Amino acid sequence: MRPAYDTLRAMLTTINFVAGVLFCCLFWLLAGDAVTEMLRPRPVMEQKAYRPGTGGGGEPEEKVTNGIHDATGLIFAEGFEAVRGNCTACHSAKLITQNRATAAGWTEIIRWMQATQNLHDLGENEEIIVKYLATNYAPEDVGRRAGLDVESIEWYLLELE
Amino acid sequence: MQNSRREFLRTASLTTLGLALGTKVVFADNLPDGMSLIGLPGKDPGMVILNDRxxxxxxxxxxxxxxxxPNDRFFVRCNGLPPENANPATWTLTIGGEAVRNEKTYTLQELKTRFPVVSYDLTLECGGNGRSEFNPPAKGNQWSTGAVSCARWTGVRLKDVLNDAGLTSAAVYVGYYGKDTHLSGDPDKVVISRGVPIRKALEEESLIAWEMNGAPLPMLNGYPLRLVFGGFPASCSGKWLDKIVVRDRVHDGPKMTGQSYRVPCKPVPPGRVVPDDEMCIIEEMPVKSLITFPKTGATIAAGKTLPIRGKAWTAAAAITKMEFSIDFGASWQACKLENAANRYAWQLFSARVDFPQSGYYEVWARATDAGGNSQPMLLPGWNPRGYLNNACHRIAVKVADQ
Structure with missing residues (x-):
């Protein structure tokens, strides 16, 4: 009688153990990111040095990841609020983030939008906006033609006959 | 480890989404993090969205x-917002302007029944296709290579309708007006109103179209009615077509003037500020080609022959020669080139590529047209707005070791 009871207890222990391991695996699979995140020491500055107004808060549309404002894709830096407030009313921020220009170039684009696209007078915000754009979205010299960006190529195996 | 778990979760959630939608989410791998899985309405999620407003x-x-x-892969270029609730049953087209005898309005049904209905394969390419490569950079949507497509368009000839309305000898240019709305929300502001010289308007292949590949136009491509002019910048082919004006002068609607869709009349050094009066309207698009198979990044086994395929197009009579190079232009080899279905349709090309040994290669493609024009390997002439980049397309290929 007694040995059978021991066997049953051993089996139950094993089943419990296996279930426990499975549960842990499942938990890790589903919530591992969050746990790792919790255990990792907080970086002192998650954003760039810039942090007034928006950007650090709990609202999902105000989240900033690695210096990029999640909702708009704009670099979160000085002048961000002015750019978001004045530029994204008409067009999406993608029109900004895909372009590069000098201060003179960005000013010219603003003049063009004022002359033809109903953009209002930006007043004292203009200087802030142009500075933000020329600093964060400045042109790079790529010569007469850039080579293929070999680093970013996604290599795949092509099966041939 | 963490990455692969994330990968698994991503795959799992996409699979779940696919199950929910009853289909596989094609090209989900191409989605940047955080990008909407839905994409643009009526368009393949593999399209690269440069701008959503x-x-x-x-x-x-x-x-x-x-x-x-295919209609869900035809590129999208909008200057404003497409009209809401476009209704083909009540849609009309008005022909007016200084060089028309009497302003005349047609219902869509009248257009379909009063004039011969024709179909042509016509390539449309945005004037700014390839803009992203210019240095110094040019403002605007940073198109790489994909602002080009070719579809079978069905409609009526523009010249038949213009002749019905009665052209006068004063006709110089036609301009269009569409029913799209301006981003600023101002209902009276015209988004874009461009057009073509009268000689182009009167060509056999210049269409007022309502069908693309046998189906109604996609909403983002001008539903229910648009102009189609092959060989000219696609911005000439007005969408959501409401009115055509026959002008006694060069049309001067928004984006015909200033620097829009214009290049310096004389070549300028990169970065030069060019006054408006020294900028000339772009008419014909240059000779160009794309390798459409394989996708860049192919790794193949040693000793295998790689088949390549692609498209070539021009505003000239035809593409007459198509070549590829695997040694950065030191030598060129001929591709097999098919005839066009009609003028302004793109032409299919193919070749079989052998590689001398394993390693990293780039396959470059170069088209030459009946006008003797070919594609540069570097960027063509710099211009302030970054138009007309017809530099050779190239893909990366790796041949694995034995």
């Missing part, structure tokens, strides 16, 4: 491998 999306080269571009 206004909607602008290009087609990656490997997604242009079909002989004719």
């Amino acid at each position: 206004p909607p602008n999306a290009e087609t990656p080269a490997h997604m242009l491998d079909d002989a004719l571009t």
Whole structure:
């Protein structure tokens, strides 16, 4: 009688153990990111040095990841609020983030939008906006033609006959 | 480890989404993190969205491998917002302007029944296709290679309708007006109103179209009615077509003037500020080609022959020669080139590529047209707005070791 009871207890222990391991695996699979995140020491500055107004808060549309404002894709830096407030009313921020220009170039684009696209007078915000754009979205010299960006190529195996 | 778990979760959630939608989420791998899985309405999620207000999306080269571009892969270029609730039953087209005898309005049904209905394969390419490569950079949507597509358009000839309305000898240019709305929300502001010289308007292949590849136009491509002019910048082919004006002068609607869709009349050094009066309207688009198979990044086994395929197009009579190079232009080899279905349709090309040994290669493609024009390997002449980049397309290929 007694040995059978021991066997049953051993089996139950094993089943419990296996279930426990499975549960842990499942938990890790589903919530591992969050746990790792919790255990990792907080970086002192998650954003760039810039942090007034928006950007650090709990609202999902105000989240900033690695210096990029999640909702708009704009670099979160000085002048961000002015750019978001004045530029994204008409067009999406993608029109900004895909372009590069000098201060003179960005000013010219603003003049063009004022002359033809109903953009209002930006007043004292203009200087802030142009500075933000020329600093964060400045042109790079790529010569007469850039080579293929070999680093970013996604290599795949092509099966041939 | 963490990455692979994330990968698994991503795959799992996409699979779940696919199950929920009853289909596989094609090209989900191409989605940047955080990008909407839905994409633009009526468009393949593999399209690269450059802007969502206004909607602008290009087609990656490997997604242009079909002989004719499927409607959900035809590139999207909008200057404003498409009209809401466009109704073909009540849609009308008005022909007016200084050089028309009497202003005349047609219902869509009248257009379909009063004039011969024709179909042509016509390539449309945005004037700014390839803009992203210019240095110094040019403002605007940073198109790489994918603002081009070719479809079979069905409609009536523009010249038949213009003749019905009665052209006068004063006709110089036609301009269009569409029913799209301006981003600023101002209902009276015209988004874009461009057009073509009268000689182009009167060509056989210049269409007022309501069908693309046998189906109604996609909403983002001008539903229910648009102009189609092959060989000219696609911005000439007005969408959501409401009115055509026959002008006694060069049309001067928004984006015809200033620096829009214009290049310096004389070549300028990169970065030069060019006054408006020294900028000339772009008419014909240059000779160009794309490798549509394989997708860049192919790794093949040693000793294998790689088949390549692609498309070539021009505003000239035809593409007459198509070549590829695997040694950065030191030598060129001929591709097999098919005839066009009609003028302004793109032409299919193919070749079989052998590699001398294992390693990293780039396959470059170069088209030459009946006018003797070919594609540069570097960027063509710099211009302030970054138009007309017809530099050779190239893909990366790796041949594995034995």
